[in-house]
Amino acid sequence: MLKIEDLHVSIKDREILKGVNLEVKAGEVHAIMGPNGTGKSTLASAIAGKSGYEVTQGNIWFKGKNLLDLSIEDRAREGVFIGFQYPVEIPGVSIANFMRTALNEVRKYRGLDPLNGAQFLKLMAEKQKVVELTDKLSTRSVNEGFSGGEKKRNEIFQMALLDPYLAVLDETDSGLDIDALRIVANGINHLRGADKSIIVITHYQRLLDYIVPDVVHVLFDGKIVMSGPKELALELEKRGYDWIKEEYEQGKL
Amino acid sequence: MRAFTQFVQQLYGANQSQYPDGGQAGIREMRENALALFLQKELPDKHIQGWQQSVLNKKARTDYVQKLQPDPYRPLAEYFQCRVQDLHPTVLPVSNGWFISENQTVNVDEQGVITGSLFAAIRQYPDLVLQLLAHPNLEKENGLVALNEALFNDGVFVYIPDNVKVEVPMQIVSLMNTADPLLVNNRHLIVLGNNAELSVIQCDDSIQKESTFSNNVSEIYLGENAHLHYYKTENKDAASMLLHHVFVHQKSYATFTSTAITFNAGYVCNSFHVNLNEPMAEAKLYGLYLVDKEQVCDNHIFINHAAPDCKSYQLYKGIMDDEASANFHGHILVAPDSQRTAAFQTNKNLLLTDKAHVTTKPFLEIYADDVQCSHGATVGQLDEEALYYLRTRGIGEAAANRLLMFAFANEIVQNVAIEALRDRLGNMVQHRLHGELNVCAQCMLNNNIVFPISLEE
Ligand SMILES: Nc1ncnc2c1ncn2[C@@H]1O[C@H](COP(=O)(O)OP(=O)(O)OP(=O)(O)O)[C@@H](O)[C@H]1O
Ligand SMILES: [Mg+2]
Numbered sequence: 159m160l161k162i163e164d165l166h167v168s169i170k171d172r173e174i175l176k177g178v179n180l181e182v183k184a185g186e187v188h189a190i191m192g193p194n195g196t197g198k199s200t201l202a203s204a205i206a207g208k209s210g211y212e213v214t215q216g217n218i219w220f221k222g223k224n225l226l227d228l229s230i231e232d233r234a235r236e237g238v239f240i241g242f243q244y245p246v247e248i249p250g251v252s253i254a255n256f257m258r259t260a261l262n263e264v265r266k267y268r269g270l271d272p273l274n275g276a277q278f279l280k281l282m283a284e285k286q287k288v289v290e291l292t293d294k295l296s297t298r299s300v301n302e303g304f305s306g307g308e309k310k311r312n313e314i315f316q317m318a319l320l321d322p323y324l325a326v327l328d329e330t331d332s333g334l335d336i337d338a339l340r341i342v343a344n345g346i347n348h349l350r351g352a353d354k355s356i357i358v359i360t361h362y363q364r365l366l367d368y369i370v371p372d373v374v375h376v377l378f379d380g381k382i383v384m385s386g387p388k389e390l391a392l393e394l395e396k397r398g399y400d401w402i403k404e405e406y407e408q409g410k411l
Numbered sequence: 412m413r414a415f416t417q418f419v420q421q422l423y424g425a426n427q428s429q430y431p432d433g434g435q436a437g438i439r440e441m442r443e444n445a446l447a448l449f450l451q452k453e454l455p456d457k458h459i460q461g462w463q464q465s466v467l468n469k470k471a472r473t474d475y476v477q478k479l480q481p482d483p484y485r486p487l488a489e490y491f492q493c494r495v496q497d498l499h500p501t502v503l504p505v506s507n508g509w510f511i512s513e514n515q516t517v518n519v520d521e522q523g524v525i526t527g528s529l530f531a532a533i534r535q536y537p538d539l540v541l542q543l544l545a546h547p548n549l550e551k552e553n554g555l556v557a558l559n560e561a562l563f564n565d566g567v568f569v570y571i572p573d574n575v576k577v578e579v580p581m582q583i584v585s586l587m588n589t590a591d592p593l594l595v596n597n598r599h600l601i602v603l604g605n606n607a608e609l610s611v612i613q614c615d616d617s618i619q620k621e622s623t624f625s626n627n628v629s630e631i632y633l634g635e636n637a638h639l640h641y642y643k644t645e646n647k648d649a650a651s652m653l654l655h656h657v658f659v660h661q662k663s664y665a666t667f668t669s670t671a672i673t674f675n676a677g678y679v680c681n682s683f684h685v686n687l688n689e690p691m692a693e694a695k696l697y698g699l700y701l702v703d704k705e706q707v708c709d710n711h712i713f714i715n716h717a718a719p720d721c722k723s724y725q726l727y728k729g730i731m732d733d734e735a736s737a738n739f740h741g742h743i744l745v746a747p748d749s750q751r752t753a754a755f756q757t758n759k760n761l762l763l764t765d766k767a768h769v770t771t772k773p774f775l776e777i778y779a780d781d782v783q784c785s786h787g788a789t790v791g792q793l794d795e796e797a798l799y800y801l802r803t804r805g806i807g808e809a810a811a812n813r814l815l816m817f818a819f820a821n822e823i824v825q826n827v828a829i830e831a832l833r834d835r836l837g838n839m840v841q842h843r844l845h846g847e848l849n850v851c852a853q854c855m856l857n858n859n860i861v862f863p864i865s866l867e868e
Contacts, residue, residue: 206799206803207803208799209799229802229808230799230802230803231802231803231805231806231807231808231811233803234802234803234804234805235805239803240803242800245800246794246796246797246799246800247797248794248797248800248801248815248818249818250815250817250818250819250821250822251801251814251815251817251818255814256801256804256806256814257804259806259810259814260801260804260805260806261805263805263806263807263810264805267805299818300800316804320804320805
């Protein structure tokens with residue numbers, strides 16, 4: 159599904175990612191952990207194609223295509239979804255109008271007929287249920303005045319509607335109360351399937367109780383320095399990152 | 412004397428015997444005085460506050476002609492049809508500067524509502540009309556108002572008696588449909604008695620390529636607790652100049668709400684001069700201008716807080732593409748005794764290119780001390796982060812741009828209280844942002860005009 163090869167990314171001439179290698183197969187869930195500022199969100203942005211994130215070396219293969227050759231919107235249309243750590247507020251654009259436009263653009267790209275108003279509303283109601291999003295929220299402008307938790311839930315709602323092949327969820331679990339965490343985890347599990355891949359970027363083990371990952375990676379200093387089974391997340395939670403830092407600095411990783 | 416001024420002097424000399432006077436000597440006198448004033452003031456130029464950037468003098472030609480009488484009568488249905496769904500207004504048509512009616516008399520309905528040609532009204536109700544017709548303090552205004560008062564041909568007269576709430580909106584439609592370079596000075600007079608209520612939709616459309624110059628004045632008198640909802644839109648060709656000066660005179664508890672949307676035109680100048688003359692009066696002015704190519708749109712607003720306890724609110728937004736330019740000049744005057752005034756002004760602009768241009772100037776003149784007043788202006792581009800976010804959901808760049816522009820513009824459209832009109836204007840804004848709308852596709856004129864698009868699709 160996704161194969162990242164020796165990815166180097168610079169922002170304003172400062173190298174942030176220094177050779178990331180990562181392969182995620184169809185049906186797998188991977189977790190990426192690591193200290194603040196080590197490049198996790200940068201990796202997500204590079205996959206999305208954000209301008210200013212200059213890829214100086216490497217490739218991002220997705221279903222046989224190099225994402226680096228595609229525009230931001232075409233990556234999404236191919237089936238890549240990024241759940242943002244800090245979703246943007248867009249006053250004046252209703253969630254319904256936004257998502258209908260998005261879904262129909264994706265459908266057009268794939269040679270499918272657009273959904274009419276009624277079809278879309280039906281689908282929207284269905285997906286709203288998945289993330290227990292109230293009508294009160296869905297009729298509002300995108301993220302405008304949403305609480306931190308509401309924004310994250312809205313990200314999962316959009317993911318559910320767009321039904322991507324690959325979802326990269328950047329700290330979708332931060333700022334959620336216990337119920338919201340369960341709802342968001344449900345939404346993510348709902349997407350899971352043999353032809354889907356999920357990458358969750360997180361600082362906490364608790365999300366991984368709900369969404370059991372196949373592999374856990376540690377991103378440090380712009381590289382993936384350690385990968386292991388789900389137990390690695392527990393160990394990181396217990397021991398922190400100092401030992402990784404030490405081993406990395408001693409050249410052991 | 413500038414060339415245009417000289418031209419007006421000659422035009423007046425040649426045409427004056429044919430200008431209508433409704434049988435009233437007072438009107439001749441009014442014209443004479445106004446002409447003298449215009450010759451002295453001329454068109455406003457860079458020396459006049461708010462007109463520093465104006466293209467008016469550059470664009471005004473010296474070969475205009477005036478239509479001195481109405482075209483032969485034809486039934487309205489043959490001539491004009493506005494097919495905005497579910498909006499069934501009382502249409503007050505003006506063609507080439509003249510009110511269209513079969514018998515040149517005004518219409519009086521069972522509630523006493525009077526509508527019709529201004530000159531018919533002058534003939535039938537000289538006492539009522541004449542006292543309100545001449546602009547009070549003409550010498551205080553710029554030369555354009557004097558120009559109108561000297562040369563005006565006809566216009567619409569509307570009178571709503573006390574306590575009458577008119578349910579059906581009135582639509583004043585001004586059409587320009589001629590091969591001549593027309594100079595039109597319409598004079599509209601709208602009078603609402605105490606506790607009266609009315610919605611007016613004013614549409615200016617032209618369908619010809621010839622250069623025209625419309626310089627219209629509307630005088631609006633609102634009695635105590637009268638409420639006027641005023642909508643103004645235009646869709647003119649690039650060769651036209653359309654200036655409209657709206658003067659509002661409000662008594663206590665009267666409210667004036669306007670939404671002015673500019674879609675298209677060579678040069679559009681919308682000016683609102685609101686006099687809050689008695690306590691508790693309120694004015695809300697919304698405006699939207701969407702200009703591209705080399706179009707120019709000027710907005711002049713003057714809110715005169717002449718009495719205590721009045722409120723005014725302005726929200727104007729504009730999108731400038733290509734080499735278009737716009738000018739927002741918002742003047743709020745709070746007189747020394749106008750305590751407890753609340754006056755707010757906001758102007759927001761989006762520039763889509765490096766060559767697009769906007770000048771925004773708030774001008775607050777406050778002489779009272781117990782006043783709540785604020786103003787804010789922004790000039791910017793579309794929000795890059797928002798664009799990125801939309802694109803990561805699969806929305807292409809152009810569509811994402813449009814979504815954000817529509818969101819920006821829709822804040823104004825949402826203030827339209829008539830649902831059918833709000834939907835139609837929203838739709839027109841959307842098409843305008845697609846670069847599709849050249850003329851109001853809902854207007855149907857009889858001249859074998861083929862509209863390039865259909866909004867139904
Ligand atoms: N737009 C930007 N401009 C300049 N520097 C940036 C930008 N985006 C990220 N960086 C820098 O890149 C580095 C990695 O940032 P990134 O957001 O990827 O970290 P992260 O691993 O996601 O951290 P966190 O756990 O705090 O979310 C940081 O030093 C950050 O300051
Ligand atoms: Mg991050």
